[in-house]
Amino acid sequence: xxxxxxxxxxxxxxxxxxxxxxxxxxxxxxxxxxxxxxxxxxxxxxxxxxxxxxxxxxxxxxxxxxxxxxxxxxxxxxxxxxxxxxxxxxxxxxxxxxxxxxxxxxxxxxxxxxxxxxxxxxxxxxxxxxxxxxxxxxxxxxxxxxxxxxxxxxxxxxxxxxxxxxxxxxxxxxxxxxxxxxxxxxxxxxxxxxxxxxxxxxxxxxxxxxxxxxxxxxxxxxxxxxxxxxxxxxxxxxxxxxxxxxxxxxxxxxxxxxxxxxxxxxxxxxxxxxxxxxxxxxxxxxxxxxxxxxxxxxxxxxxxxxxxxxxxxxxxxxxxxxxxxxxxxxxxxxxxxxxxxxxxxxxxxxxxxxxxxxxxxxxxxxxxxxxxxxxxxxxxxxxxxxxxxxxxxxxxxxxxxxxxxxxxxxxxxxxxxxxxxxxxxxxxxxxxxxxxxxxxxxxxxxxx
Amino acid sequence: xxxxxxxxxxxxxxxxxxxxxxxxxxxxxxxxxxxxxxxxxxxxxxxxxxxxxxxxxxxxxxxxxxxxxxxxxxxxxxxxxxxxxxxxxxxxxxxxxxxxxxxxxxxxxxxxxxxxxxxxxxxxxxxxxxxxxxxxxxxxxxxxxxxxxxxxxxxxxxxxxxxxxxxxxxxxxxxxxxxxxxxxxxxxxxxxxxxxxxxxxxxxxxxxxxxxxxxxxxxxxxxxxxxxxxxxxxxxxxxxxxxxxxxxxxxxxxxxxxxxxxxxxxxxxxxxxxxxxxxxxxxxxxxxxxxxxxxxxxxxxxxxxxxxxxxxxxxxxxxxxxxxxxxxxxxxxxxxxxxxxxxxxxxxxxxxxxxxxxxxxxxxxxxxxxxxxxxxxxxxxxxxxxxxxxxxxxxxxxxxxxxxxxxxxxxxxxxxxxxxxxxxxxxxxxxxxxxxxxxxxxxxxxxxxxxxxxxxxxxx
Numbered sequence: 001x002x003x004x005x006x007x008x009x010x011x012x013x014x015x016x017x018x019x020x021x022x023x024x025x026x027x028x029x030x031x032x033x034x035x036x037x038x039x040x041x042x043x044x045x046x047x048x049x050x051x052x053x054x055x056x057x058x059x060x061x062x063x064x065x066x067x068x069x070x071x072x073x074x075x076x077x078x079x080x081x082x083x084x085x086x087x088x089x090x091x092x093x094x095x096x097x098x099x100x101x102x103x104x105x106x107x108x109x110x111x112x113x114x115x116x117x118x119x120x121x122x123x124x125x126x127x128x129x130x131x132x133x134x135x136x137x138x139x140x141x142x143x144x145x146x147x148x149x150x151x152x153x154x155x156x157x158x159x160x161x162x163x164x165x166x167x168x169x170x171x172x173x174x175x176x177x178x179x180x181x182x183x184x185x186x187x188x189x190x191x192x193x194x195x196x197x198x199x200x201x202x203x204x205x206x207x208x209x210x211x212x213x214x215x216x217x218x219x220x221x222x223x224x225x226x227x228x229x230x231x232x233x234x235x236x237x238x239x240x241x242x243x244x245x246x247x248x249x250x251x252x253x254x255x256x257x258x259x260x261x262x263x264x265x266x267x268x269x270x271x272x273x274x275x276x277x278x279x280x281x282x283x284x285x286x287x288x289x290x291x292x293x294x295x296x297x298x299x300x301x302x303x304x305x306x307x308x309x310x311x312x313x314x315x316x317x318x319x320x321x322x323x324x325x326x327x328x329x330x331x332x333x334x335x336x337x338x339x340x341x342x343x344x345x346x347x348x349x350x351x352x353x354x355x356x357x358x359x360x361x362x363x364x365x366x367x368x369x370x371x372x373x374x375x376x377x378x379x380x381x382x383x384x385x386x387x388x389x390x391x392x393x394x395x396x397x398x399x400x401x402x403x404x405x406x407x408x409x410x411x412x413x414x415x416x417x418x419x420x421x422x423x424x425x426x427x428x429x430x431x432x433x434x435x436x437x438x439x440x441x442x443x444x445x446x447x448x
Numbered sequence: 449x450x451x452x453x454x455x456x457x458x459x460x461x462x463x464x465x466x467x468x469x470x471x472x473x474x475x476x477x478x479x480x481x482x483x484x485x486x487x488x489x490x491x492x493x494x495x496x497x498x499x500x501x502x503x504x505x506x507x508x509x510x511x512x513x514x515x516x517x518x519x520x521x522x523x524x525x526x527x528x529x530x531x532x533x534x535x536x537x538x539x540x541x542x543x544x545x546x547x548x549x550x551x552x553x554x555x556x557x558x559x560x561x562x563x564x565x566x567x568x569x570x571x572x573x574x575x576x577x578x579x580x581x582x583x584x585x586x587x588x589x590x591x592x593x594x595x596x597x598x599x600x601x602x603x604x605x606x607x608x609x610x611x612x613x614x615x616x617x618x619x620x621x622x623x624x625x626x627x628x629x630x631x632x633x634x635x636x637x638x639x640x641x642x643x644x645x646x647x648x649x650x651x652x653x654x655x656x657x658x659x660x661x662x663x664x665x666x667x668x669x670x671x672x673x674x675x676x677x678x679x680x681x682x683x684x685x686x687x688x689x690x691x692x693x694x695x696x697x698x699x700x701x702x703x704x705x706x707x708x709x710x711x712x713x714x715x716x717x718x719x720x721x722x723x724x725x726x727x728x729x730x731x732x733x734x735x736x737x738x739x740x741x742x743x744x745x746x747x748x749x750x751x752x753x754x755x756x757x758x759x760x761x762x763x764x765x766x767x768x769x770x771x772x773x774x775x776x777x778x779x780x781x782x783x784x785x786x787x788x789x790x791x792x793x794x795x796x797x798x799x800x801x802x803x804x805x806x807x808x809x810x811x812x813x814x815x816x817x818x819x820x821x822x823x824x825x826x827x828x829x830x831x832x833x834x835x836x837x838x839x840x841x842x843x844x845x846x847x848x849x850x851x852x853x854x855x856x857x858x859x860x861x862x863x864x865x866x867x868x869x870x871x872x873x874x875x876x877x878x879x880x881x882x883x884x885x886x887x888x889x890x891x892x893x894x895x896x897x898x899x900x901x902x903x904x905x906x907x908x
Binding site: 092 | 493509534675834908
């Protein structure tokens with residue numbers, strides 16, 4: 001059954017149940033992907049997924065139910081289940097549905113033709129050729145893959161909201177695995193966007209060079225050092241700790257930023273912005289998961305907390321207005337809060353100048369196990385790292401298998417300088433994180 | 449779910465461009481979760497996941513197409529997409545399916561879908577109250593009851609037509625303690641491949657609440673763990689995550705078959721300390737990571753991976769087996785129809801040894817006792833891993849001393865398993881969700897207490 005027919009069936013079922021406040025949220029994903037082994041295609045995947053989530057206000061509570069199968073029967077089932085699920089809820093919070101009739105930003109981007117399956121295959125095979133050619137240390141297991149995706153979201157509710165968005169794009173990645181006969185290492189590059197602008201040899205060379213640079217790397221000596229987080233690593237830290245800016249988390253005591261608006265929570269060189277229309281992000285969004293219009297806002301401006309991220313519920317509970325940051329994981333599940341592209345504003349320094357300022361310390365360009373070694377509630381982290389020693393203001397020997405430890409809330413205040421080399425981490429989704437390299441005045445490193 | 453004759457026609461279509469293997473994996477899953485935050489039910493997740501994935505192989509090449517439309521017409525279109533992606537040409541494969549019943553060694557008495565919400569809420573209420581009554585420092589809790597009713601159907605061009613129903617229940621509890629403005633969390637997350645009868649004796653919600661609260665309260669009073677290289681005793685149960693990450697992933701065909709593993713080509717060689725015997729066993733009755741059949745329809749089995757330090761077996765799926773010239777070990781798993789199957793773990797543990805917990809602690813002059821581990825990750829190519837220590841204590845002169853927080857362990861799998869030089873006798877399993885290319889799947893990790901003679905401890 002098509003979405004429009006399912007929508008009609010849901011409306012009919014909701015009305016016959018006497019429901020007056022309800023919403024249907026629908027997501028459809030299609031992707032075609034190819035990956036490789038050696039000079040051959042290893043696998044080809046053509047996946048369709050998605051589903052619909054119905055939620056309704058019954059007895060003052062918001063009940064949810066979801067399905068991946070769209071039919072007359074499932075339309076009726078989700079309505080009944082959502083009503084039943086509402087009955088068990090106990091939170092005494094107000095519940096909200098967006099009003100219709102809002103105006104939204106125009107987020108259309110210049111469309112590029114998606115590569116055909118043949119073009120995907122041709123591209124990844126060229127990628128493999130380039131990766132083997134990039135360096136004699138490259139071995140089997142190196143892998144190039146490419147994917148095209150289509151992502152659609154539609155929200156309809158009984159208050160007159162009826163919005164839709166469609167995005168499509170292409171992703172290319174290449175993983176270089178290198179060996180010196182003794183040990184292996186790997187590194188990857190990801191590119192999002194039209195394949196016409198893709199520089200395959202450059203991506204291969206960068207991945208191979210990066211993987212090779214850490215072969216035979218030693219361990220950093222244990223101590224307390226100035227640390228530079230490279231753009232990728234800093235963006236990963238933002239990814240892990242972005243939940244501290246959620247008003248819902250703050251309200252529930254899962255973030256320390258409750259009531260801190262207007263206070264200094266970071267160093268003066270720190271400005272954090274959430275931008276739903278970030279230029280390089282593949283899926284600019286004009287509306288959030290509740291259908292509220294989105295906009296760009298500073299969360300932290302020169303170290304001062306300006307706002308937390310809100311959806312309708314948190315905003316009402318805290319006497320604010322929504323920041324248009326309602327989000328859902330997939331089509332099902334509750335409405336939560338997430339940034340679109342959260343970025344740390346770049347500074348004026350080049351990375352070389354940042355290194356010079358660090359003097360002696362550690363440059364970290366890889367952080368591992370962020371889901372485990374970082375506690376998004378307390379802000380504590382102790383993370384597997386790799387990078388380079390900094391000696392006399394220059395990157396010197398490669399180091400890996402050590403940890404860096406600290407606390408995110410403290411780290412925001414410990415940043416002493418920000419470089420100008422901002423990079424976006426986005427794997428082809430609505431949410432992304434971008435950061436330049438930052439210098440942090442002193443963190444614990446555990447190595448040898 | 450899908451009739452046998454429909455499967456025959458769909459498989460024939462899927463194999464019509466020269467495939468040497470075709471497979472349908474269809475599922476109908478009811479995913480249910482009720483969450484309570486600090487005493488109040490705050491969310492109910494209720495999702496039906498249903499669809500099919502069709503895979504075709506030709507030599508070492510695999511194609512997968514998936515669809516949410518499981519009508520015959522929808523499956524035929526999906527089969528066509530797979531066939532077209534595999535190649536051109538006209539080939540005919542006659543497929544006659546025969547239904548195989550593998551039985552169920554994981555009996556379930558009370559299907560969670562049939563239990564009303566308020567009965568589930570009473571379990572949450574009990575766990576929540578126990579946690580909050582434990583100590584005044586416990587300020588908040590989050591507690592979820594998760595139940596999954598996952599019915600699968602597998603039909604292959606080898607003639608197999610079979611179904612399985614996998615029911616799992618889990619109580620996920622987090623307690624948050626506050627002392628002197630510091631916040632720490634503790635958790636306990638028991639789960640089994642069974643229904644709501646899990647709470648009739650096997651899992652006590654009160655004990656779960658208390659355990660989460662105890663950890664949070666201890667850690668809220670703890671100072672930071674010092675950094676350095678030292679011996680570490682890792683407690684039983686979820687401590688087995690160290691083997692899961694440090695070695696388990698590197699023994700999966702998905703890395704071994706492509707040479708991207710520190711243990712590729714090392715069958716029969718000594719890769720670990722002789723104290724280490726490690727097993728992946730999908731057949732443990734009602735265990736969280738157990739299966740009757742894997743997601744390619746191969747019956748689950750008990751695979752001895754390492755015996756007294758010698759590498760005995762990898763974990764292999766069908767495509768991995770083709771590359772490695774080896775049979776499947778019943779290790780093919782996927783989160784859902786939308787993911788392409790690959791080799792994964794089930795219940796993976798270090799077998800009991802002959803040391804005692806006491807002798808392990810007593811052997812350490814200065815080190816860390818990692819009583820409860822958190823999650824971790826590994827890069828199978830380099831073997832570099834990391835884990836979080838959720839509850840740790842410093843050990844001095846053979847005695848457990850003050851608790852320390854914020855510790856992590858990093859190292860290289862191939863080196864760390866050489867350094868496991870003491871293994872206690874009391875095995876326990878712990879539950880987790882393991883994420884990899886075929887999605888997030890339930891697995892058990894496990895071990896008795898072990899000692900790693902030296903490892904890098906991250907702290908400050």
